[in-house]
Amino acid sequence: MKLKTWLLGAACLFATTGLVAAETLTIATVNNGDMIRMQALSGEFTKANPDIQLEWVILEENVLRQRVTTDIATKGGQYDVMTIGTYEVPIWSKQNWLLPLDDLGADYAADDLLPAIRNGLTVDGKLYAAPFYGESSMTMYRKDLFEAAGLTMPDAPTWDFVAEAARKITDKNKEVYGICLRGKAGWGENMAFLTAMANSFGARWFDESWKPQFDTPQWKEALTFYLDLMRDAGPPGASSNGFNENLALFQSGKCAMWIDATVAASFVTNPKESQVADKVGFALAPDKGLGKRGNWLWAWSLAVPAGTKKEEAAKKFIAWATSKDYLALVAEKEGWANVPPGTRKSLYDNPQYQQAAPFAAMTLASIEAADPTKPTVDPVPYVGVQFVAIPEFQGIGTAVGQQFSAALAGQASADQALSNAQQLTTREMTRAGYIK
Amino acid sequence: MARAASARRRIAFTIIGWAVGFLVFFPILWTVLTSFKSEGTAIAIPPQFLFFDWTAENYATVQSRSNYLRHMTNSIVISLGSTLLGLLIAIPAAWAMAFSPTRRTKDVLMWMLSTKMLPAVGVLVPIYLLFRDFGLLDSRAGLTAVLTMINLPIIVWMLYTYFREIPADILEAARMDGASLGKEIVYVLAPMAVPGIASTLLLNVILAWNEAFWTLNLSTSQAAPLTAFIAAYSSPEGLFWAKLSAASTLAIAPILVLGWFAQRQLVRGLTFGAVK
Secondary structure (H helix, E strand, O other): OHHHHHHHHHHHHHHHHHHHOOEEEEEEEEOOHHHHHHHHHOHHHHHHOOOEEEEEEEEOHHHHHHHHHHHHHOOOOOOOEEEEOOOHHHHHHHOOOEOOOOOOOHHHOHHHEOHHHHHHOEEOOEEOOEEEEEEEEEEEEEHHHHHHOOOOOOOOOEHHHHHHHHHHHOEHHHOEEOOEOOOOOOOOOHHHHHHHHHHHOOOOOEOOOOOEOOOOHHHHHHHHHHHHHHHHHOOOOHHHOOHHHHHHHHHOOOEOEEEEEOOHHHHHOOOOOOOOHHHEEEEOOOEOOOOOEOOOEEEEEEEOEOOOOOHHHHHHHHHHHOOHHHHHHHHHHHOHHHOOOOOEHHHHHOHHHHHHOOOHHHHHHHHHOOOOOOOOOOOOOOOOOOOOOOOOHHHHHHHHHHHHHHHHOOOOOHHHHHHHHHHHHHHHHHHOOOOO | OHHHHHHHHHHHHHHHHHHHHHHHHHHHHHHHHHHOOOHHHHOOOOOOOOOOOOOOHHHHHHHHHOOHHHHHHHHHHHHHHHHHHHHHHHHHHHHHHHHOOOOOHHHHHHHHHHHHHOOHHHHHHHHHHHHHHOOOOOOHHHHHHHHHHHHHHHHHHHHHHHHHHOOHHHHHHHHHOOOOHHHHHHHHHHHHHHHHHHHHHHHHHHHHHHOOOHHHHOOOOOOOOHHHHHHOOOOOOOOOHHHHHHHHHHHHHHHHHHHHHHHHHHHHHHOOOOOO
């Protein structure tokens, strides 16, 4: 009798575990505020899908990139959903490392995605990653300092105006600098800024036959302009300033202008962290009248690696996290100002969002002004605004960034830096087989 | 007169000693202090030392975002496991090389050390593929094995130098008194080498605890140690120094406590044989 009871109990237990045996999705993502919010709200997804459990791997951007690249290149199969950027998508999809995401369901409304963002994630007509949030760069400026100097920032400034205003406002004795820009070497640091800026000066990384273009007058003009401006109106030691260093400078009231990622807007306007929260204005990134603005485009996106055994559940999660309903869920729980920006047209048409996020219009205009498929004035063979979507770019971009950073530190002239950049890029591109 | 001078000297040395100690400890102290600040205060210029609004909010955030206990357990298992496994292999190896050296002993030691000269990333892909094929990715067993292999040369080298300090004559005397090999190691060699073995153990636990390349690359979630926990809080876009400091404090706390209790052994072991 006792044995029978035990057996029955065991059988029941076995049956129940079989019934509730949930599929576990391992999701790799970056530790940005929007993603952390997604993790916190994911209980809503598991509530609606009790057969799916989520395991989160949240890492800093650079660690995450190395980690997921190793895994996908070796088909390690450790992740079912990966967070990747616009740089990886074209490269990885060509390697057949990603599954296409054209079938995210009828109510997904893929046509609602912002075209500039969607284009950057589409290869040969197929969407390979669903955008979670998009960002561009823009000009943040101190309204009080501009007013005191008798200047008015236009919504769409030119580089000449920015330079003139920066020089006028700079008061090095009071530690007020006209402009803070990235100088720290790295393909995602100073080269993100300088590549986007050079686009607006009519420069490009390569011509249509992959020949490096650092020996052109456009690059010389762009780099000289940047170096002169930073020498006259930039903070000291700018060659080691990246996003965080400039953020700290701007928040403590030392910069009159800062051109950087749109995500910074929420930081500099937060009174808990910023001493200048109520004095910040926004404008588009500057241009040179050539039809391209000096702003970049990036979208953190969710993709499914080709090796996963849980394709269906992974797609279900992505469809949830990048849907219109998710935006509404964030708005309901945390307010419209915390909704992940830059992915859907409907968000920018929403009056509640426009009211809650004063920088919404500027973010949208910045994103729409950048086209990753046509990033430069003259035609190029590559995709990417502030990068070139080829595997070799991380190495080359950082090496060129070191040359430009050295020039900013006064260790080399603009000519020397450009000639070194031309030489090293030509050597690497020849070695990689782009130049025959 | 001479006594006064020597007292002055002692006071001066004490002050210098404390100053150097404070300087070395300062980054850790600053991390702990920052972990109790708000994000705004953490980046304030001039920096605020003690008089700010203390808050435990960062610890609450870190607790709610991450599974600290899982990461800490993994760190303890991996670092202790790899060190003990390493000692098990290294003690006999170091014994053999110290007391029965051959013509090639030095070459073997150099060869072992040379494996440390290769940049780790150079073998990432082959090791990753091996781990994938053996099903060791994201497992504590896999990480323990890889850290054992990484730290083995250091363990062997350290033990070898300690064992060399022990006069072979004592072992020989034990042998002449009729001690077997086992008894010789357990009753004669081991007691004399305890400080050396203890400091090797401690140093390697610390090295394994801090190892951040392999533990990050070969783990995902289940086996991820505290290195992955910290990597979730550093941020290239955003100044979250207070949260990062809270995570760092939590990550170094266990090893700091261990080091505090074991400092006498550690110092004795590290200076063992230095003064004859």
